[in-house]
Amino acid sequence: MDSSLVKLRSRLEVYKAMTDGGNIADCPVRDVIQGLNGKSSSLLTAALAEQPYRFGELRRLVPDISQRMLTQTLYDLQRDGYVHREVFPTKPPSVEYSLTELGRSMFDALQHLLQWAENNHDAVREARAGFDAAGLNPGG
Amino acid sequence: MDSSLVKLRSRLEVYKAMTDGGNIADCPVRDVIQGLNGKSSSLLTAALAEQPYRFGELRRLVPDISQRMLTQTLYDLQRDGYVHREVFPTKPPSVEYSLTELGRSMFDALQHLLQWAENNHDAVREARAGFDAAGLNPGG
DNA sequence: AGTGCTGGTCTCTTTTTGAGACTATCACCC
DNA sequence: GGGTGATAGTCTCAAAAAGAGACCAGCACT
Numbered sequence: 001m002d003s004s005l006v007k008l009r010s011r012l013e014v015y016k017a018m019t020d021g022g023n024i025a026d027c028p029v030r031d032v033i034q035g036l037n038g039k040s041s042s043l044l045t046a047a048l049a050e051q052p053y054r055f056g057e058l059r060r061l062v063p064d065i066s067q068r069m070l071t072q073t074l075y076d077l078q079r080d081g082y083v084h085r086e087v088f089p090t091k092p093p094s095v096e097y098s099l100t101e102l103g104r105s106m107f108d109a110l111q112h113l114l115q116w117a118e119n120n121h122d123a124v125r126e127a128r129a130g131f132d133a134a135g136l137n138p139g140g
Numbered sequence: 141m142d143s144s145l146v147k148l149r150s151r152l153e154v155y156k157a158m159t160d161g162g163n164i165a166d167c168p169v170r171d172v173i174q175g176l177n178g179k180s181s182s183l184l185t186a187a188l189a190e191q192p193y194r195f196g197e198l199r200r201l202v203p204d205i206s207q208r209m210l211t212q213t214l215y216d217l218q219r220d221g222y223v224h225r226e227v228f229p230t231k232p233p234s235v236e237y238s239l240t241e242l243g244r245s246m247f248d249a250l251q252h253l254l255q256w257a258e259n260n261h262d263a264v265r266e267a268r269a270g271f272d273a274a275g276l277n278p279g280g
Numbered sequence: 281a282g283t284g285c286t287g288g289t290c291t292c293t294t295t296t297t298g299a300g301a302c303t304a305t306c307a308c309c310c
Numbered sequence: 311g312g313g314t315g316a317t318a319g320t321c322t323c324a325a326a327a328a329g330a331g332a333c334c335a336g337c338a339c340t
Contacts, residue, residue, distance in 0.1 A: 029183050032257035032264055037177045039328080043169050055287055066329050071288060081267025091337050092286030102263055109256035116249035117172035123242055124172050127221025179297080195318055206298055211319060231306050232317030 035080045038073045040065045042110060045099070048083060049107045052098035082106055175220045178213045180205045182250060185239070188223060189247045192238035222246055 036042065040062055047053055047061050059070055074097055077083040082103030088094045099107065176182065180202055187193055187201050199210055214237055217223040222243030228234045239247065 028257040028261040029254055032261055033182050033253065034179060039174060042173050069328065079268055079271045080264050095287060102260065102267065105260065106256060109252040112249040112252040113173065114169055116246060117168040120242065120245065121168040121172055124220050127242065128219055131219045209297065235318060
Protein backbone atom coordinates (compact mmCIF):
# COMPACT_ATOMS: atom_id res chain seq x y z
CA MET A 1 0.00 0.00 0.00
CA ASP A 2 2.88 2.34 0.77
CA SER A 3 4.45 1.56 -2.56
CA SER A 4 1.31 2.72 -4.32
CA LEU A 5 1.62 5.98 -2.45
CA VAL A 6 5.12 6.37 -3.79
CA LYS A 7 3.86 5.76 -7.29
CA LEU A 8 1.10 8.21 -6.67
CA ARG A 9 3.40 11.08 -5.97
CA SER A 10 5.07 10.94 -9.34
CA ARG A 11 1.77 10.37 -11.05
CA LEU A 12 0.32 13.48 -9.50
CA GLU A 13 3.26 15.47 -10.70
CA VAL A 14 2.52 14.24 -14.17
CA TYR A 15 -1.05 15.42 -13.89
CA LYS A 16 0.06 18.75 -12.62
CA ALA A 17 2.63 19.20 -15.34
CA MET A 18 0.08 18.38 -17.96
CA THR A 19 -2.66 20.63 -16.78
CA ASP A 20 0.00 23.22 -16.15
CA GLY A 21 1.11 22.94 -19.75
CA GLY A 22 -2.37 23.98 -20.75
CA ASN A 23 -3.49 20.89 -22.60
CA ILE A 24 -6.01 19.29 -20.30
CA ALA A 25 -6.65 16.47 -22.78
CA ASP A 26 -3.19 15.18 -21.94
CA CYS A 27 -4.17 14.51 -18.34
CA PRO A 28 -5.53 10.98 -18.20
CA VAL A 29 -7.69 11.63 -15.19
CA ARG A 30 -9.39 14.66 -16.66
CA ASP A 31 -9.73 13.17 -20.09
CA VAL A 32 -10.84 9.63 -19.26
CA ILE A 33 -12.64 10.00 -15.96
CA GLN A 34 -14.57 12.99 -17.14
CA GLY A 35 -16.13 10.85 -19.85
CA LEU A 36 -17.39 8.54 -17.15
CA ASN A 37 -18.75 11.33 -15.01
CA GLY A 38 -22.24 11.36 -16.42
CA LYS A 39 -24.81 10.86 -13.75
CA SER A 40 -25.66 7.39 -15.00
CA SER A 41 -22.56 6.27 -16.88
CA SER A 42 -21.46 3.98 -14.08
CA LEU A 43 -24.86 2.45 -13.73
CA LEU A 44 -25.22 1.85 -17.44
CA THR A 45 -21.77 0.33 -17.64
CA ALA A 46 -22.68 -1.93 -14.74
CA ALA A 47 -25.85 -2.97 -16.52
CA LEU A 48 -24.06 -3.73 -19.75
CA ALA A 49 -21.35 -5.62 -17.89
CA GLU A 50 -24.09 -7.98 -16.85
CA GLN A 51 -25.36 -8.58 -20.36
CA PRO A 52 -26.20 -6.72 -23.55
CA TYR A 53 -29.34 -4.66 -23.36
CA ARG A 54 -31.58 -2.84 -25.76
CA PHE A 55 -32.40 0.83 -25.52
CA GLY A 56 -35.81 0.35 -24.00
CA GLU A 57 -34.52 -2.21 -21.55
CA LEU A 58 -31.89 0.20 -20.30
CA ARG A 59 -34.51 2.84 -19.96
CA ARG A 60 -36.60 0.58 -17.78
CA LEU A 61 -33.56 -0.56 -15.86
CA VAL A 62 -32.57 2.99 -14.97
CA PRO A 63 -35.93 4.68 -14.78
CA ASP A 64 -34.83 8.06 -13.56
CA ILE A 65 -32.81 8.82 -16.64
CA SER A 66 -34.45 10.80 -19.39
CA GLN A 67 -34.47 9.40 -22.89
CA ARG A 68 -32.43 12.31 -24.00
CA MET A 69 -29.70 11.66 -21.48
CA LEU A 70 -29.79 7.94 -22.08
CA THR A 71 -29.21 8.52 -25.78
CA GLN A 72 -26.41 10.91 -25.12
CA THR A 73 -24.71 8.88 -22.41
CA LEU A 74 -24.74 5.77 -24.59
CA TYR A 75 -23.39 7.81 -27.45
CA ASP A 76 -20.55 9.08 -25.30
CA LEU A 77 -19.75 5.62 -23.99
CA GLN A 78 -19.76 4.35 -27.53
CA ARG A 79 -17.54 7.13 -28.72
CA ASP A 80 -14.99 6.44 -26.01
CA GLY A 81 -14.92 2.80 -27.07
CA TYR A 82 -16.60 1.24 -24.07
CA VAL A 83 -19.87 0.31 -25.71
CA HIS A 84 -20.77 -1.36 -28.98
CA ARG A 85 -24.04 -0.40 -30.66
CA GLU A 86 -25.67 -2.80 -33.06
CA VAL A 87 -28.85 -2.22 -35.01
CA PHE A 88 -30.97 -5.22 -35.92
CA PRO A 89 -33.23 -4.72 -38.93
CA THR A 90 -36.29 -6.14 -37.26
CA LYS A 91 -39.68 -4.49 -37.42
CA PRO A 92 -39.60 -2.27 -35.56
CA PRO A 93 -35.80 -2.07 -35.63
CA SER A 94 -34.09 -2.86 -32.37
CA VAL A 95 -30.76 -1.61 -31.11
CA GLU A 96 -28.55 -3.61 -28.82
CA TYR A 97 -25.84 -2.14 -26.65
CA SER A 98 -23.01 -4.24 -25.30
CA LEU A 99 -19.67 -3.72 -23.62
CA THR A 100 -16.53 -3.86 -25.74
CA GLU A 101 -13.31 -5.39 -24.51
CA LEU A 102 -12.13 -1.95 -23.56
CA GLY A 103 -15.37 -1.31 -21.73
CA ARG A 104 -15.08 -4.55 -19.85
CA SER A 105 -11.53 -3.75 -18.90
CA MET A 106 -12.60 -0.33 -17.70
CA PHE A 107 -15.45 -1.79 -15.73
CA ASP A 108 -13.08 -4.13 -13.92
CA ALA A 109 -11.36 -1.04 -12.56
CA LEU A 110 -14.57 0.86 -11.94
CA GLN A 111 -16.04 -2.06 -10.08
CA HIS A 112 -13.79 -1.48 -7.09
CA LEU A 113 -15.35 1.91 -6.65
CA LEU A 114 -18.88 0.59 -7.06
CA GLN A 115 -18.18 -2.06 -4.47
CA TRP A 116 -16.79 0.54 -2.15
CA ALA A 117 -19.84 2.71 -2.64
CA GLU A 118 -22.06 -0.16 -1.71
CA ASN A 119 -20.02 -1.08 1.36
CA ASN A 120 -19.69 2.47 2.63
CA HIS A 121 -22.94 4.04 1.65
CA ASP A 122 -24.04 4.29 5.25
CA ALA A 123 -20.79 5.86 6.37
CA VAL A 124 -21.11 8.54 3.72
CA ARG A 125 -24.69 9.24 4.68
CA GLU A 126 -23.75 9.54 8.31
CA ALA A 127 -20.92 11.89 7.45
CA ARG A 128 -23.37 14.06 5.53
CA ALA A 129 -25.91 14.04 8.30
CA GLY A 130 -23.29 14.91 10.89
CA PHE A 131 -21.85 17.65 8.73
CA ASP A 132 -25.23 19.22 8.09
CA ALA A 133 -26.19 19.05 11.73
CA ALA A 134 -22.94 20.71 12.77
CA GLY A 135 -23.39 23.34 10.09
CA LEU A 136 -26.76 24.35 11.42
CA ASN A 137 -25.30 24.81 14.88
CA PRO A 138 -21.84 26.21 14.42
CA GLY A 139 -21.89 28.37 17.53
CA GLY A 140 -19.52 26.38 19.70
CA MET B 141 -13.48 -12.55 -11.75
CA ASP B 142 -16.46 -14.64 -12.75
CA SER B 143 -17.71 -14.71 -9.21
CA SER B 144 -17.74 -10.94 -9.18
CA LEU B 145 -19.97 -11.06 -12.23
CA VAL B 146 -22.38 -13.22 -10.32
CA LYS B 147 -22.38 -10.76 -7.47
CA LEU B 148 -22.92 -8.00 -9.97
CA ARG B 149 -26.18 -9.36 -11.21
CA SER B 150 -27.86 -9.26 -7.87
CA ARG B 151 -26.31 -5.92 -7.11
CA LEU B 152 -27.75 -4.46 -10.26
CA GLU B 153 -31.16 -5.72 -9.33
CA VAL B 154 -30.82 -3.91 -6.05
CA TYR B 155 -29.98 -0.70 -7.87
CA LYS B 156 -32.95 -1.16 -10.12
CA ALA B 157 -35.33 -1.88 -7.30
CA MET B 158 -34.16 1.18 -5.48
CA THR B 159 -34.39 3.62 -8.30
CA ASP B 160 -37.64 1.95 -9.24
CA GLY B 161 -38.99 2.58 -5.79
CA GLY B 162 -38.44 6.25 -6.40
CA ASN B 163 -35.85 6.98 -3.76
CA ILE B 164 -32.66 7.51 -5.69
CA ALA B 165 -30.72 8.25 -2.53
CA ASP B 166 -31.02 4.59 -1.65
CA CYS B 167 -28.98 3.55 -4.64
CA PRO B 168 -25.35 3.52 -3.54
CA VAL B 169 -24.00 4.15 -6.99
CA ARG B 170 -26.12 7.18 -7.63
CA ASP B 171 -25.72 8.55 -4.15
CA VAL B 172 -22.02 7.99 -3.57
CA ILE B 173 -20.53 8.10 -7.04
CA GLN B 174 -22.43 11.22 -7.93
CA GLY B 175 -20.68 13.05 -5.13
CA LEU B 176 -17.37 12.12 -6.73
CA ASN B 177 -18.44 13.16 -10.20
CA GLY B 178 -17.27 16.72 -10.00
CA LYS B 179 -14.88 17.60 -12.76
CA SER B 180 -11.93 17.66 -10.39
CA SER B 181 -12.99 15.57 -7.42
CA SER B 182 -10.79 12.69 -8.43
CA LEU B 183 -7.82 14.88 -9.00
CA LEU B 184 -8.22 16.68 -5.68
CA THR B 185 -8.64 13.40 -3.84
CA ALA B 186 -5.49 12.13 -5.51
CA ALA B 187 -3.65 15.26 -4.45
CA LEU B 188 -4.80 15.00 -0.86
CA ALA B 189 -3.95 11.30 -0.80
CA GLU B 190 -0.39 12.38 -1.38
CA GLN B 191 -0.30 14.84 1.50
CA PRO B 192 -2.39 17.58 3.11
CA TYR B 193 -2.58 20.76 1.11
CA ARG B 194 -3.76 24.28 1.65
CA PHE B 195 -6.35 26.00 -0.44
CA GLY B 196 -3.93 28.01 -2.51
CA GLU B 197 -1.67 25.04 -3.02
CA LEU B 198 -4.54 23.01 -4.42
CA ARG B 199 -5.43 25.88 -6.68
CA ARG B 200 -1.93 25.94 -8.08
CA LEU B 201 -1.84 22.15 -8.30
CA VAL B 202 -4.99 22.03 -10.39
CA PRO B 203 -4.77 25.28 -12.29
CA ASP B 204 -7.78 24.85 -14.53
CA ILE B 205 -10.24 24.83 -11.67
CA SER B 206 -11.94 28.06 -10.72
CA GLN B 207 -11.78 29.22 -7.13
CA ARG B 208 -15.49 28.93 -6.92
CA MET B 209 -15.51 25.29 -7.98
CA LEU B 210 -12.52 24.48 -5.81
CA THR B 211 -14.35 25.85 -2.80
CA GLN B 212 -17.47 23.95 -3.64
CA THR B 213 -15.78 20.67 -4.52
CA LEU B 214 -13.80 20.72 -1.29
CA TYR B 215 -16.98 21.53 0.58
CA ASP B 216 -18.75 18.58 -0.99
CA LEU B 217 -15.85 16.24 -0.30
CA GLN B 218 -15.81 17.45 3.27
CA ARG B 219 -19.53 17.01 3.63
CA ASP B 220 -19.37 13.44 2.40
CA GLY B 221 -16.68 12.73 4.94
CA TYR B 222 -13.70 12.29 2.66
CA VAL B 223 -11.86 15.45 3.55
CA HIS B 224 -11.00 17.17 6.79
CA ARG B 225 -10.75 20.94 6.83
CA GLU B 226 -8.69 22.67 9.49
CA VAL B 227 -8.25 26.39 9.96
CA PHE B 228 -5.04 27.66 11.51
CA PRO B 229 -5.30 31.10 13.14
CA THR B 230 -2.18 32.42 11.51
CA LYS B 231 -1.99 35.84 9.93
CA PRO B 232 -3.37 35.62 7.36
CA PRO B 233 -5.34 32.54 8.40
CA SER B 234 -4.51 29.39 6.51
CA VAL B 235 -6.72 26.40 5.85
CA GLU B 236 -5.43 22.90 5.45
CA TYR B 237 -7.29 20.11 3.74
CA SER B 238 -6.47 16.46 4.36
CA LEU B 239 -7.99 13.08 3.65
CA THR B 240 -9.95 11.39 6.40
CA GLU B 241 -9.84 7.65 6.97
CA LEU B 242 -13.00 7.33 4.94
CA GLY B 243 -11.49 9.40 2.18
CA ARG B 244 -8.37 7.30 2.15
CA SER B 245 -10.44 4.16 1.99
CA MET B 246 -12.43 5.59 -0.88
CA PHE B 247 -9.29 6.60 -2.67
CA ASP B 248 -7.94 3.05 -2.46
CA ALA B 249 -10.94 2.01 -4.53
CA LEU B 250 -10.81 4.99 -6.83
CA GLN B 251 -7.17 4.44 -7.49
CA HIS B 252 -7.84 1.40 -9.64
CA LEU B 253 -9.80 3.57 -12.00
CA LEU B 254 -7.15 6.28 -12.05
CA GLN B 255 -4.53 3.69 -12.84
CA TRP B 256 -6.71 2.28 -15.59
CA ALA B 257 -7.21 5.73 -17.04
CA GLU B 258 -3.50 6.25 -17.14
CA ASN B 259 -2.83 2.87 -18.74
CA ASN B 260 -5.57 3.12 -21.33
CA HIS B 261 -5.63 6.78 -22.16
CA ASP B 262 -4.30 6.14 -25.62
CA ALA B 263 -6.83 3.40 -26.33
CA VAL B 264 -9.67 5.73 -25.41
CA ARG B 265 -8.28 8.49 -27.56
CA GLU B 266 -7.95 6.13 -30.49
CA ALA B 267 -11.49 4.93 -30.00
CA ARG B 268 -12.69 8.52 -30.07
CA ALA B 269 -10.68 9.35 -33.15
CA GLY B 270 -11.92 6.26 -34.95
CA PHE B 271 -15.50 6.92 -33.95
CA ASP B 272 -15.40 10.51 -35.09
CA ALA B 273 -13.76 9.58 -38.36
CA ALA B 274 -16.37 6.90 -39.02
CA GLY B 275 -19.13 9.30 -38.10
CA LEU B 276 -18.00 11.77 -40.70
CA ASN B 277 -18.01 9.05 -43.33
CA PRO B 278 -20.90 6.78 -42.52
CA GLY B 279 -21.68 5.83 -46.10
CA GLY B 280 -20.44 2.24 -46.15
C1' DA C 281 -57.44 4.25 -40.09
C1' DG C 282 -56.12 4.14 -35.34
C1' DT C 283 -52.94 2.11 -31.56
C1' DG C 284 -48.80 0.36 -29.99
C1' DC C 285 -44.18 -0.84 -30.23
C1' DT C 286 -39.42 0.47 -31.67
C1' DG C 287 -35.52 4.15 -30.85
C1' DG C 288 -34.80 8.12 -30.93
C1' DT C 289 -34.91 13.94 -31.67
C1' DC C 290 -36.58 18.76 -30.42
C1' DT C 291 -37.90 22.38 -27.34
C1' DC C 292 -38.19 24.56 -23.00
C1' DT C 293 -36.80 25.16 -18.22
C1' DT C 294 -33.90 24.40 -14.41
C1' DT C 295 -29.42 23.29 -12.59
C1' DT C 296 -24.51 23.29 -12.82
C1' DT C 297 -20.30 25.29 -14.15
C1' DG C 298 -16.97 28.77 -15.47
C1' DA C 299 -14.58 33.45 -15.41
C1' DG C 300 -13.37 36.75 -12.80
C1' DA C 301 -14.34 40.90 -9.89
C1' DC C 302 -14.87 41.81 -5.09
C1' DT C 303 -14.35 41.21 0.29
C1' DA C 304 -11.77 41.32 4.74
C1' DT C 305 -7.64 41.16 7.71
C1' DC C 306 -3.12 41.79 8.83
C1' DA C 307 2.21 42.21 7.94
C1' DC C 308 5.48 44.67 5.49
C1' DC C 309 7.56 48.64 3.25
C1' DC C 310 8.39 53.33 2.47
C1' DG D 311 0.02 56.04 8.02
C1' DG D 312 -1.31 54.60 3.51
C1' DG D 313 -0.37 51.42 -0.49
C1' DT D 314 0.81 46.31 -1.66
C1' DG D 315 0.70 41.51 -1.15
C1' DA D 316 -0.58 37.32 0.89
C1' DT D 317 -4.38 34.54 2.89
C1' DA D 318 -9.24 32.07 1.69
C1' DG D 319 -12.87 32.64 0.16
C1' DT D 320 -17.89 34.95 -1.80
C1' DC D 321 -20.82 37.21 -5.43
C1' DT D 322 -22.57 38.12 -9.89
C1' DC D 323 -23.30 37.24 -14.53
C1' DA D 324 -22.97 34.26 -18.70
C1' DA D 325 -22.60 29.86 -20.75
C1' DA D 326 -23.08 25.01 -20.74
C1' DA D 327 -25.27 20.80 -19.26
C1' DA D 328 -29.16 18.19 -17.78
C1' DG D 329 -34.11 17.09 -16.94
C1' DA D 330 -39.15 16.74 -18.52
C1' DG D 331 -41.82 15.57 -21.82
C1' DA D 332 -43.91 16.43 -26.46
C1' DC D 333 -43.09 14.93 -30.96
C1' DC D 334 -41.35 11.90 -35.05
C1' DA D 335 -41.11 7.96 -38.39
C1' DG D 336 -41.86 3.00 -39.75
C1' DC D 337 -44.36 -0.99 -39.51
C1' DA D 338 -47.60 -4.85 -37.42
C1' DC D 339 -51.84 -5.68 -35.64
C1' DT D 340 -56.76 -4.84 -35.28
